[in-house]
Amino acid sequence: MEEKIILLVEDNPDDVVLTLRALKKNNILNEIFVAKDGVEAMDYLFGRRAPDGSRLSILPVLVLLDLKMPRMDGLEVLRNIRRDERTRLIPVVILTSSLEEQDLVNSYDLGANSYVRKPVDFNQFSEAVRQLGLYWLLWNEPPPRQRADEASER
Amino acid sequence: MGGVSILEDITERRRALEELRQSEERFRLFAELAPVGIVIADREENALYVSKKFVDLTGYTRESIPSVREWEELAYPDAKLREQVRRHWEETAAAARQTRSEIRPLEFPVHCRDGIVCQMEFRIASDGELHFIIIADVTERKQAEAEIRQLNEMLEQRVQKRTSQLEAANQELEAFSYSVSHDLRAPLRSIDGFSLALLEDYSGQLDATASHYLNRIRTGAQIMGMLIDDLLKLSRVARMELQFEWVELSLMVQDIMDKSLDRGSPDRLELIVAPGIKARGDNNLLRIALMNLLNNAWKFAAGREAPRIEFDAVDMDDEKVYFIRDNGVGFDMKYAGKLFGAFQRLHGSEEFPGTGVGLATVKRIISRHGGRVWAEGKVGAGATLYFTLP
Numbered sequence: 001m002e003e004k005i006i007l008l009v010e011d012n013p014d015d016v017v018l019t020l021r022a023l024k025k026n027n028i029l030n031e032i033f034v035a036k037d038g039v040e041a042m043d044y045l046f047g048r049r050a051p052d053g054s055r056l057s058i059l060p061v062l063v064l065l066d067l068k069m070p071r072m073d074g075l076e077v078l079r080n081i082r083r084d085e086r087t088r089l090i091p092v093v094i095l096t097s098s099l100e101e102q103d104l105v106n107s108y109d110l111g112a113n114s115y116v117r118k119p120v121d122f123n124q125f126s127e128a129v130r131q132l133g134l135y136w137l138l139w140n141e142p143p144p145r146q147r148a149d150e151a152s153e154r
Numbered sequence: 155m156g157g158v159s160i161l162e163d164i165t166e167r168r169r170a171l172e173e174l175r176q177s178e179e180r181f182r183l184f185a186e187l188a189p190v191g192i193v194i195a196d197r198e199e200n201a202l203y204v205s206k207k208f209v210d211l212t213g214y215t216r217e218s219i220p221s222v223r224e225w226e227e228l229a230y231p232d233a234k235l236r237e238q239v240r241r242h243w244e245e246t247a248a249a250a251r252q253t254r255s256e257i258r259p260l261e262f263p264v265h266c267r268d269g270i271v272c273q274m275e276f277r278i279a280s281d282g283e284l285h286f287i288i289i290a291d292v293t294e295r296k297q298a299e300a301e302i303r304q305l306n307e308m309l310e311q312r313v314q315k316r317t318s319q320l321e322a323a324n325q326e327l328e329a330f331s332y333s334v335s336h337d338l339r340a341p342l343r344s345i346d347g348f349s350l351a352l353l354e355d356y357s358g359q360l361d362a363t364a365s366h367y368l369n370r371i372r373t374g375a376q377i378m379g380m381l382i383d384d385l386l387k388l389s390r391v392a393r394m395e396l397q398f399e400w401v402e403l404s405l406m407v408q409d410i411m412d413k414s415l416d417r418g419s420p421d422r423l424e425l426i427v428a429p430g431i432k433a434r435g436d437n438n439l440l441r442i443a444l445m446n447l448l449n450n451a452w453k454f455a456a457g458r459e460a461p462r463i464e465f466d467a468v469d470m471d472d473e474k475v476y477f478i479r480d481n482g483v484g485f486d487m488k489y490a491g492k493l494f495g496a497f498q499r500l501h502g503s504e505e506f507p508g509t510g511v512g513l514a515t516v517k518r519i520i521s522r523h524g525g526r527v528w529a530e531g532k533v534g535a536g537a538t539l540y541f542t543l544p
Binding site: 012015099 | 331335336337339340341342343344346347348350351372375376378379383386
């Protein structure tokens with residue numbers, strides 16, 4: 001069975017724990033790779049190579065992306081994902097605390113698929129994660145390019 | 155007979171001469187009394203007449219300036235300026251000769267005899283034969299004008315400085331609200347999330363009191379989250395740029411009541427909206443203001459037997475005053491002043507939930523439109539919120 005990896009890019013360790021908890025609570029049992037900032041996310045997506053140059057990481061089926069992070073922020077990560085042929089069609093959901101209009105505009109401008117503001121109430125957050133998982137992992141049909149891409153990576 | 159006629163002739167001539175002398179005397183007196191210096195020069199620019207006032211103004215007598223040439227040497231010692239004056243002068247004099255009317259005044263700095271430089275204004279007229287030159291000292295006027303200009307420039311600079319200070323403050327505020335929205339909410343999520351994790355994962359080890367405390371912690375975190383959100387909304391209202399247009403307030407009120415308000419059982423509410431009320435203002439902001447006002451009205455009226463909300467406008471002292479009236483629990487007029495402060499609440503939050511930012515937001519929106527907002531009420535007898543939009 002092909003692995004459907006979720007890439008969670010989040011610098012706040014509490015938020016990482018809570019997000020993982022929410023995913024688990026909602027029976028989303030996909031493998032999750034956690035990147036602690038944009039640089040780690042880039043490294044996961046593009047950096048890891050075997051000696052023969054082939055990719056070591058499995059491309060994620062979904063990226064959950066925080067915006068405000070040290071070293072490289074979420075917008076920069078999004079820009080890089082959309083710029084690269086191999087990753088440009090991966091669904092990216094912005095998962096952030098910010099409701100600044102500029103963040104929303106920039107995110108959609110750069111091709112974010114969704115923008116979710118993390119609620120303070122964990123029950124609400126959990127529900128948001130449940131619906132996100134359900135939608136992007138179950139109901140949504142991923143772009144064919146990505147499938148082909150994934151197949152060729154294998 | 156002939157002798158008589160000669161005699162008459164002579165008498166006639168003498169009388170004519172006398173009249174001429176008198177007339178000339180009158181004009182001389184007139185010229186001397188004028189508060190400006192007057193010079194009459196012939197076509198060759200010889201000074202025929204120099205008034206006393208001219209001598210007072212410049213210090214130069216007719217003897218010292220027999221012609222315009224000598225005058226120029228004295229008045230404009232700087233050769234370059236003299237050349238410039240000369241050119242202007244010739245052009246103006248030629249024009250004066252042609253049109254025989256007064257020509258646009260010229261202004262030059264004149265070196266007076268006592269060494270002081272005065273700003274003089276020259277007017278010139280001509281009858282074709284003679285030039286009539288009128289000069290006035292405008293030094294003081296010029297100084298006053300320069301002072302005003304300088305003051306204006308200073309004011310302009312001060313405004314610019316203040317503006318840039320304001321812009322800096324605004325940017326700071328922007329950065330502040332950004333980090334508030336981002337950084338302050340994150341720990342609240344931890345507090346709420348891990349409290350819930352304890353409740354869920356360790357329920358067996360927690361007694362009822364411990365669970366109760368954890369629930370209170372969660373409630374506190376959630377309320378603080380709401381406070382932060384409302385505070386951000388308030389600051390956003392202050393920063394938003396106004397776009398003025400005609401806004402159909404009556405339709406807006408109806409629309410808000412129809413769609414946006416969560417008002418339980420709407421059938422019980424008697425909503426009275428006066429039709430066709432319009433105002434000039436920012437559509438988005440006025441909608442936010444009306445939403446807050448209607449939300450409040452409904453919040454306090456909902457518990458009544460027959461809740462009623464009314465929207466209308468009246469003319470008070472040549473001013474249109476809009477109002478929203480409810481028959482809710484009302485308030486004590488003693489606290490009317492506190493109503494519009496941020497986080498001010500007149501009722502317990504268990505009785506009527508809210509963070510106390512709604513009316514502060516309304517006030518900010520109305521103030522930004524240049525209007526006023528005030529409230530009238532009575533405990534148990536409803537409240538009326540008034541506002542103006544000039």
